[in-house]
Amino acid sequence: MPEALPLTIKDAAAALRAGTVTSAELTRVLLDKIGKANEALGAFVTVTEEGAMAAAEAADANFAAGVDVGPLQGIPLAVKDIISTKDAPTTANSRVLPADWGKGVDAPVVARLREAGSVILGKTTTSEFACGAPDPDKGFLIPRNPWNTEHTAAGSSSGTGVAVAAGLAFGGLGTDTGGSVRGPASVNGHTGLKVTFGRVPKAGVVPLGYTLDSIGPMARSAYDCAVMLEVMAGYHPDDRFAAQAEVPAYSSLLTGSVAGLKIGVATPYFFDTPELDDEVRAAVLAAVDVLKGAGAVVSEVTVPYAKEAKEANHITLVSEAYAYHRQNLIDKWEDYGRFTRPTLVKGAFFTSGDYAQAQRLRTVFRAGVKEVLRQVDVIVTPSMVRPAERIDELDMQKRMLGAGFTGQWNFAGLPAAAIPVGFSTFGLPLSMQIVGGPFAEATVLSVADTYQQLTDWHLQVPPVAELVGA
Amino acid sequence: MGTAGTTSATGAIETVRALLSAANITVSESEFADFVQVYPALRAQADGLYLPELEFIDPAIDFDPAA
Numbered sequence: 001m002p003e004a005l006p007l008t009i010k011d012a013a014a015a016l017r018a019g020t021v022t023s024a025e026l027t028r029v030l031l032d033k034i035g036k037a038n039e040a041l042g043a044f045v046t047v048t049e050e051g052a053m054a055a056a057e058a059a060d061a062n063f064a065a066g067v068d069v070g071p072l073q074g075i076p077l078a079v080k081d082i083i084s085t086k087d088a089p090t091t092a093n094s095r096v097l098p099a100d101w102g103k104g105v106d107a108p109v110v111a112r113l114r115e116a117g118s119v120i121l122g123k124t125t126t127s128e129f130a131c132g133a134p135d136p137d138k139g140f141l142i143p144r145n146p147w148n149t150e151h152t153a154a155g156s157s158s159g160t161g162v163a164v165a166a167g168l169a170f171g172g173l174g175t176d177t178g179g180s181v182r183g184p185a186s187v188n189g190h191t192g193l194k195v196t197f198g199r200v201p202k203a204g205v206v207p208l209g210y211t212l213d214s215i216g217p218m219a220r221s222a223y224d225c226a227v228m229l230e231v232m233a234g235y236h237p238d239d240r241f242a243a244q245a246e247v248p249a250y251s252s253l254l255t256g257s258v259a260g261l262k263i264g265v266a267t268p269y270f271f272d273t274p275e276l277d278d279e280v281r282a283a284v285l286a287a288v289d290v291l292k293g294a295g296a297v298v299s300e301v302t303v304p305y306a307k308e309a310k311e312a313n314h315i316t317l318v319s320e321a322y323a324y325h326r327q328n329l330i331d332k333w334e335d336y337g338r339f340t341r342p343t344l345v346k347g348a349f350f351t352s353g354d355y356a357q358a359q360r361l362r363t364v365f366r367a368g369v370k371e372v373l374r375q376v377d378v379i380v381t382p383s384m385v386r387p388a389e390r391i392d393e394l395d396m397q398k399r400m401l402g403a404g405f406t407g408q409w410n411f412a413g414l415p416a417a418a419i420p421v422g423f424s425t426f427g428l429p430l431s432m433q434i435v436g437g438p439f440a441e442a443t444v445l446s447v448a449d450t451y452q453q454l455t456d457w458h459l460q461v462p463p464v465a466e467l468v469g470a
Numbered sequence: 471m472g473t474a475g476t477t478s479a480t481g482a483i484e485t486v487r488a489l490l491s492a493a494n495i496t497v498s499e500s501e502f503a504d505f506v507q508v509y510p511a512l513r514a515q516a517d518g519l520y521l522p523e524l525e526f527i528d529p530a531i532d533f534d535p536a537a
Contacts, residue, residue, distance in 0.1 A: 308518060308519060308521070311515040311516075311518065311519070312519055314515070315515065315516055315519070326493070329493070329495055330493070330494045330495055333495060333496065333497065341497075341501075342501060342504065342505070345490075345493065345495060345497075345505075346512060348489055348490070348492070348493040348495070349486075349489055349505075349509060349512050349513075350512070350516055351516075354516040354519070356529050356531075357516070357519045357520055357524070357529075358516075358519055359529030359530050359531055360519075360524045360527045360528065360529045360530075361519050361521070361524060362529070362530040363527050363528060363529060363530045364523070364524060364527055366530065397504075397508055400508075401508070401511050401515075413534075
């Protein structure tokens, strides 16, 4: 067992194959860290210790027998608690969801991770039903930012974000309907990928926005996300939206070069909104300069209808979510968290005409973005308007009504990665978003990977040694 | 095609009350007040989508990201 744990899936996979550590040792250390830190960080809802150790020992036995099913073999991962698993309840961090939801069956994406030999450590905290903000009165732990526990871990894949950043898991699953993979990746300081709609089957996930939801990998590096996505992606008959598109070997497509690659900096709206924090803008533009220095061809582009698309995504999201929650909102209003129910009921404030009109805007927005992506290979924006807010200053209305940079890509169905590009004056992570064309995850991840080969922001570790007992 | 309208304070109270009633949802007074406050902005967001240039555009109901 090495003195310092590997930081990434890539390094852990190498250490497992070099025999310098076993999966059982890695898993035991992470379980111990979770045990020490979870009360303070609120990363996990349920820890599946027994199953995790059994999976780790099975992975080690396979290594000993010369069986190697791929780079996730023996790697401890976390699963957002709106994704069903066979060995733990799915709560969606809610007192409303029936206790037997998911019926103890692995969602296809979880089954794929297990088949690839990974070790599922447990279920991670989500904003209730993947929307809203934590309500301390509902009895769930409040996820906290490991860089400063007075600040939010963002949502809704908060727990996976915290777990990856704090070194409680090497990677994990999040879901993203308006930014729920990229937000936590941004504020917790690691990499997160929202995939093309339909790229990863979403059967076995509590729905939020039927035409927006996606499951994405969250890990320290773009390489680690690529390794996870290779396993996660691919058609499944249980998801009517699952794409039949071929799954590339993403990790082998990370070229380490952006020479000649065309990057569009989406200046209007994404960089000139008055709400954008100056440090975020400066860090993202500095990151663009790094890519330019590596040979990328950078130009400014205009994403048409950016503001309207963000708002139309919101209308679509709450309308679709309301359809799912309507009866429970009538019957169990008080059982929903205080920040969840006002979000969900907004679906009743829009008309069916508004919903249809949002889908008409979707047609022209997608066409407009497609035109931009004829000119450039990827579009770059800040991931978030500002660094993580203080938990006691979180204002859901402000967030809903203000500028936002992530929902547009759910609306368009396109892949988008959030990667760390620096820190604020107060030591909070800053993040850049890289957006690609449909099923262009390899291009998005390759740009992110190239940047991460030139920088080490993604390898920075938050000051949680005391909390995790390291 | 219409343009974005405005909702008066009184109009917002009546509209939110009617919408919640139609949805059969009972909320606290403070929640009701919050909804009344935010409703005009929500309505403006929706109204803002009724753009003249969308007149001949079909909705992307059958969603295909690669299309």
